[in-house]
Amino acid sequence: MKEKEPTMMATVYLRSQSGLSLLNEKSAAPLHPERYAPSPETVEQALHALQELGFRIEARGMTLSISGPVALFEEKCHVRISRMETTRNEPGKGDERTNSLKSDEPVMNIPDLDDVIEGIVIATPGIPF
């Protein structure tokens, strides 16, 4: 029996008003959130366009969380998505496996939305303590 396709969740980085890029500062520590804030117009434009494309808006904050079938992401972002399993040895728990998805382009883009969206990244999984 074919395994059920997992839900794919992604984080949408919107272009900030200041021009600063959180996405390109992977190791930066965002102490001052206002510096990375998108304009309300950018947010609304992105929300509308993503919904039009068929993505589900899960939550909105400084970034957007969107979900949809893997195939939709592959089609709109022109990427290939594959599965990835990570095994960690957690204290007192032994090996713990985390399953996640991986894109052949770590930062995905939708060409038509380049003016409002800086990049789309597959959501980082959480691990209960």
Place this chain on the structure above:
Amino acid sequence: MSEEKVMGSVTFKSRSGLSIFTDVRKLSLKRIDDFRPKANHVDQVVNKLTQAGFTIEAVTQTGVSFSGPKALFQGEFGVTIRKKTLGPMDHFADAKPLSFFESSIPRMMSRRIENIAESVNLAIPGIPFHNINPPVPNPNYYYLDVITGVPARLNIPPVHAMGITGTGVRVSMVDTGFVTRVTETHASTNTTHVTVNHMVRDVQGVWLATDPNHTGTNYFTGGTFAGQEITLGTPLPGATTNVEVVYSCLHPHYLNQNYTIDDVRAVGGLDVNTDEYGHGTAEAANVLAVAPGCTFSFVKYSDGGWNSFPLAGFQAALQQQNPQIVTCSWGTGAIDNALLLEVANAVANGIVVIFAAGNGHTDNPNSWSAKSVTHPNLISVGGAFPVQGGGFRASDYASSYDSYIYTNPQRHCPDVVGLVGDQPKACLIMLPTEADNDLDRKYANSGAFPNGDNTAADDGWMVISGTSAAAPQVAGMAALLLQQYNNLTPMAVKNILENTARDVQTGTSGNGDTAAPGWDLATGFGVVDGLAAINFLADNQFRPYIRDSVEDNGTEPVTANRLYASPDIIVRNEEVDDPQDELGQSVKHNNDLCDQVEDGQENYIYLRVQNRGSLAGDCTATVYFTDPGMFSNPGNWTNIGQLNIQNLLPGEFRVIGPLIWPDAQIPTGGHYCLITILDSAGDPAPDLTAIQSSADFVNMVRNSNNVAWKNIDVEDVIPGGSSSWSFYMEGPQGTGHQADLEISLNNFPPNATVLVKIVKRLADTATLDHMTVADQSQLYTTLQHLGGVGELEDMDLKSNEKTKVTVYYAVPINTPPGSYSIVATLKIDGNNVNSYTKIVNLSMFEYIGNRRSREIHKRECTWVRKMTPYNKVAIADLQEARDRGFDNCAFCIGGSLR
């Protein structure tokens, strides 16, 4: 034999006409008021039931629980009550019988209260959870009951007794699930109705009890539910058919406590009606045990498997649940900057954010383990083990570490700690969970305690903890504070919890740090303390204070012996870009953030002040310096200047300054004292004219939290002695960088001693060439330069990271006069980006003073050879020596005045 006691509860008619039985789906945050009774109805029912002879057991905003003899119930409500026993119909072989009372009319009513109550029901037994074992197991080892044991060890019962339970405070938890899926076996009421034991949130199906594999007809398909009643979509074959019902409800633990549970949701298409992993259902009990009156909401972010969306869960909590506090007991598979951004933004918007520090985890991005979430503005919670019989020690299961991400200033985790068990499994707190979930099975099937929890896999309970338990305990504590003082900022909540935590002095954390008296790496400020936190702020007062030691929380008099080293008077050679970030809350525990005062330039004085009153206010801070010999004469102290502090908020920890200390006012080399006096209308400065002696001064520092004192050294640039020089390395924007720092001594005296002090994290990542480690502290590594060109290669310099490098040098006294230089070159990703040059002009001085003994010697005096480089002060002539307070060496000069 005494008559058996029956427990009942009243459901009120709501003020809007909505019924909790038929309109339960409309029960939301926005409509919660619609389901509440009208004003005074609760009191009226309490009075009428008391008049009837019942005992009132509990009263909330929405319901009343009461008890009385069976006969009293039967007479008051006109029903027949009988004891019912379940057991034979249960399909679990090891099931035990369960007895409870059942009324001939499920929804009872009395004329006494019929105009204000919707129904009266007998208590629902909080039991059947796959099997009908007693609801709470009782394993044979030391553990804490979550309702009684956790609050007791956190000193919370006195707070609850004051009526402070978190009422009105909105707490959201983001975790693996909060709704429990249960299986019960019942006889149907008729062919289309089944009554189950708990308030239904969702029904998966109803099958014949003879169909345990659920392969036949699902009689619920097309049906509906309300309250505890399920209406079937397909009629059963008989009126009293035994059926197996699989449905979702809140765990009976939560239902029985009458908690206010508001919005419960999931993200990413996760099934909100089950907690497959079991973690969220369990750990949430910690919040509600500490703050049983809070309004609790929950977002499910993970099913414990493929689907795990913590950022979306965190965002959904903020967007949909309007929380004042968000608590998270998890880390992430990789550093997620978008999540850190949301955390920072939430705190900026006034929301207290709490994260578990981890169980041996860190935020090391290169580790294979989970990454802790460590933004400096959140409250990072570690663990202490509550020793049986009293006291605490650091839990060897909980994390402690310096953040790899936030290094300037160095952020340390945890800030405070809650209750956590020890290795190997941290089995400490009996917590409710969905029966037969991943964790319940894992703890049941891992062997006997301490490797397992000695409870069954399907009993709906497990004994766990971890910092996952500690974080929600602290969230509950924050809710108590916010009920009492609703104007506290998130940073004030954090500050108060830190200021009032109980010190943990023994034990070792999961990362190997050892607890010790005072702030320590293993447990931060210590175990949160409910009563101390609630009592911290003085009601209706403005109480600014400045600390005499890290442990000083403004209590007068200070008990510490060391009064001369206030951590809150900070002198810097250069102006600080963002004082609140660099010198603020995340380095509150650091007791010496000073540079050495440098003569020949302006210096910058920063102060850290707090308010332990419940009112905001304005005050001033005046800073003086004086020679130690002038303590008794405040009139001779030099007034450096005054800072105005406006609107210092309750519980706030604020960095103020800089106060510029002009070069002309900075004394020549020597030992001096800085004194700070706070003054406000409501909390005036002490009268300095009362100081008549040094002892008076010391007593004033001890007895007044408006006065602080710090000893400092003022240092000249001293050829022939030692000095220091600092510069900053700064990473450009973009992703992380590889940095190489080259320090050339090719034009420096060959026998000079040169030490390089750098943040330990950077030194740890570097490959050393012509340098060796001379010393290490928690935060810094000091390297000895071995001459020629020394290099730190391949340091992990972060984007926009600004980190200070200090070079200390001592030049031998016999070094020929001349101009020498040290040249440092910074390469980022292989490219030269900056160079820093220090030129040292050496001249021959005839005399050398001793900074410590205050004696002056001829350069060739044998006593000079015995002086440490730091104590050597170059002096041109005897007149300068006298002007600077030096006395002649009796051996080489003669004429000593002593």
